[in-house]
Amino acid sequence: MSIRHSLLALLQDRPRYGYQLRTEFEDRTGSSWPLNIGQVYTTLDRLERDGLVRKEGGDGGGHVIYSITESGRTEVGGWFASPVARTKPARNELAIKLALGLTLPGVDVGAIIQAQRSVSIKALQDHTKSRRDISAQQRPADTARLLVLDSLIFQTEAEVRWLDLCEARLMQLANPPR
Structure with missing residues (x-):
């Protein structure tokens, strides 16, 4: 930013x-x-x-x-x-944590995913409630806040979907096809 x-x-x-x-x-x-x-x-x-x-x-x-x-x-x-440059992705602490956890012995990556999913779903609920509250009594000045909340909602939804994918890949590793 x-x-x-x-x-x-x-x-x-x-x-x-x-x-x-x-x-x-x-x-x-x-x-x-x-x-x-x-x-x-x-x-x-x-x-x-x-x-x-x-x-x-x-x-x-x-x-x-x-x-x-x-x-x-x-x-x-x-x-x-100017558009925001997408040449160098921002560091994603969660992605780094999961990548390192997968490569180190004794790290329960499934537990990391579950803990993060809980936090992310709670954040998604909070953002959605804030958006609903603001929308119910929306004034023209609230449009900027709603755009930011929409962005946070979409980012959090994407994170939850990605966590689902991570969990599915972990299951594939644990149960390889015969």
């Missing part, structure tokens, strides 16, 4: 200070990816260094206000216009 571009995108609306950016990011993404406030300010420092944002002074309450520059607008415009 590009925190850099996310902060630039939020600054297109209006100038803000770091905590406002963090809160706005979490509100707009349904709090799916919490941001560390230190990460926000470190990113803002880098954006300022790169000429993509500038400090506008304080708000009188001790907060430094940042605004986007023309270079920043160009940068975030390019980010929105």
Whole structure:
């Protein structure tokens, strides 16, 4: 996830200070990816260094206000216009855990699959309930949150299906055809 571009995108609306950016990011993404406030300010420092944002002074309450520059607008415009690269898949801790578990003696991979399936199904139920709750009283501002929830639901459904496949392959290993 590009925190850099996310902060630039939020600054297109209006100038803000770091905590406002963090809160706005979490509100707009349904709090799916919490941001560390230190990460926000470190990113803002880098954006300022790169000429993509500038400090506008304080708000009188001790907060430094940042605004986007023309270079920043160009940068975030390019980010929105470009597809997300799929050249290098993200590391999947679960896939790594299962792959290593299969290659090491004494690891109960079936138990790992069952434990993960339970957690994944619970997450799927929680995401689905959140989606239903938001949809019941949907306002135009909720569309972004619903898109994020839909993404989480589809990812979790795919994970459960993949776990089913992993379990089926384990059964094939345990019971080879004669």
